[in-house]
Amino acid sequence: xxxxxxxxxxxxxxxxxxxxxxxxxxxxxxxxxxxxxxxxxxxxxxxxxxxxxxxxxxxxxxxxxxxxxxxxxxxxxxxxxxxxxxxxxxxxxxxxxxxxxxxxxxxxxxxxxxxx
Numbered sequence: 356x357x358x359x360x361x362x363x364x365x366x367x368x369x370x371x372x373x374x375x376x377x378x379x380x381x382x383x384x385x386x387x388x389x390x391x392x393x394x395x396x397x398x399x400x401x402x403x404x405x406x407x408x409x410x411x412x413x414x415x416x417x418x419x420x421x422x423x424x425x426x427x428x429x430x431x432x433x434x435x436x437x438x439x440x441x442x443x444x445x446x447x448x449x450x451x452x453x454x455x456x457x458x459x460x461x462x463x464x465x466x467x468x469x470x471x
Contacts, residue, residue, distance in 0.1 A: 403429045410434050410453050417452045420445050425466065427453075432460030439469035 407429040414422045425438040434453050440446055450464040 399431070403431070406432070406434070406456070406458050410456050410459065413452045413456050414449055417448055420448050420452070422449075424469075425449060429459075432458060433463065434459050434461070435463040435465060437465045439467050441468070441470065443468055 407427045410427045410429060411422070414420060414425060414427070421440055424440065425436060428435045428437070434456075436449055436453060440449065446464060446466045446468065449466060450462055453459060453462045453464075
């Protein structure tokens with residue numbers, strides 16, 4: 356009779372240990388998924404920043420282009436140019452320079468002409 360009580364107690368302890376172990380593994384898996392998602396977001400932001408930097412560099416190297424009032428925003432290969440330039444020729448020149456950068460999929464040229 357004592358052995359039956361002993362086996363019941365042992366069975367309860369084993370069940371509790373297994374349940375705790377399964378819970379711990381599930382929590383680790385969720386934490387890993389969250390960390391991976393956060394790393395992906397950071398990598399995307401880093402890539403956007405790098406592409407924007409490359410486009411700004413290309414604009415700076417473009418002859419006859421006043422980049423002092425041009426802002427560049429990059430997101431997943433789509434580049435948006437905003438700001439003002441002295442004439443229409445510079446708007447076209449900035450758009451072409453941005454399109455020529457590796458990694459640029461599209462350019463939204465929202466530059467406007469403003470006499471300085």
